[in-house]
Amino acid sequence: MTADTPGQEARPASVAVLAAAVGSPDDSATVAAALAATVADAEPAQRDALLVAAFRAAVPGNAAALEARGLPRRLAEASVADVDRKLDRYGLRGTGVDWLVAVATGRVVAVGRLQYELGDHLPDGQPAWGVHVPEAGPLDPDACDRSFARAPEVLRALAPALAADRWQCRSWILDPGLATVLGPDANLVRFARRFRLAPPGPHDGAEGDESVAKFVFGVPLATARASNASGRLPRAVLDRWAAGAHWTERTGTAPVV
Numbered sequence: 001m002t003a004d005t006p007g008q009e010a011r012p013a014s015v016a017v018l019a020a021a022v023g024s025p026d027d028s029a030t031v032a033a034a035l036a037a038t039v040a041d042a043e044p045a046q047r048d049a050l051l052v053a054a055f056r057a058a059v060p061g062n063a064a065a066l067e068a069r070g071l072p073r074r075l076a077e078a079s080v081a082d083v084d085r086k087l088d089r090y091g092l093r094g095t096g097v098d099w100l101v102a103v104a105t106g107r108v109v110a111v112g113r114l115q116y117e118l119g120d121h122l123p124d125g126q127p128a129w130g131v132h133v134p135e136a137g138p139l140d141p142d143a144c145d146r147s148f149a150r151a152p153e154v155l156r157a158l159a160p161a162l163a164a165d166r167w168q169c170r171s172w173i174l175d176p177g178l179a180t181v182l183g184p185d186a187n188l189v190r191f192a193r194r195f196r197l198a199p200p201g202p203h204d205g206a207e208g209d210e211s212v213a214k215f216v217f218g219v220p221l222a223t224a225r226a227s228n229a230s231g232r233l234p235r236a237v238l239d240r241w242a243a244g245a246h247w248t249e250r251t252g253t254a255p256v257v
Helices: 012-020 028-037 044-068 073-095 097-104 141-158 178-182 187-192 204-217 221-225 232-242
Strands: 108-111 114-121 127-132 166-171 250-255
Touching: 012 028, 012 044, 028 044, 028 097, 044 073, 044 097, 073 097, 073 108, 097 108, 108 141, 114 141, 141 187, 178 187, 178 232, 204 221, 204 232, 221 232
Parallel strands: 127 166
Antiparallel strands: 108 114, 114 127, 166 250
């Protein structure tokens, strides 16, 4: 996966859509549709470049807007920094426009080592705070402890209407086979143990294969399947695929304490 080459200046209307969405109740898909409308008249080959330019251009102003809403400056800047990190690593389509909208507009907030998504919901409709793991080095358990401890105060202050008493994480890291591959003391396994798994779902295998290709191999699924990667985790994934099985993406929850 490669980054998109911008090659365009951001359209003011596109940046304005992203700026207006900070603190808005609109979900990411709604904002993404409004954003797409601002470049709909461009040639198809130019639209993605215009969107990339808009996301990058919106970062400084949206960080300031989040700070004005009460998010500490360091956290505001760290939150929107995921826009450039994801674009540089995966590109626009490899990342997904909805995710970039969520990050750029403060619906996903970085607090220390982890990211938290406002407005998530459990299957029964109860509010939750989503938990995400950015590509920012080792998943140190102490750093995660500090993040989980600080996040509730930060999230309640930023968006009191979206307060929750449950964490929810959906990730390839929660695949139950991870401990067998890495051992019980590995950082990823210790992170996964924080959550109680929900029953398996019908899309766990397909979504898990896509996710592990992206986050472990850093390439699309077809390329990952054909790779000769080394290391315990990549080899375990390849062996499972060779046996006709899937790496799964599972959902887990934990109480906010």
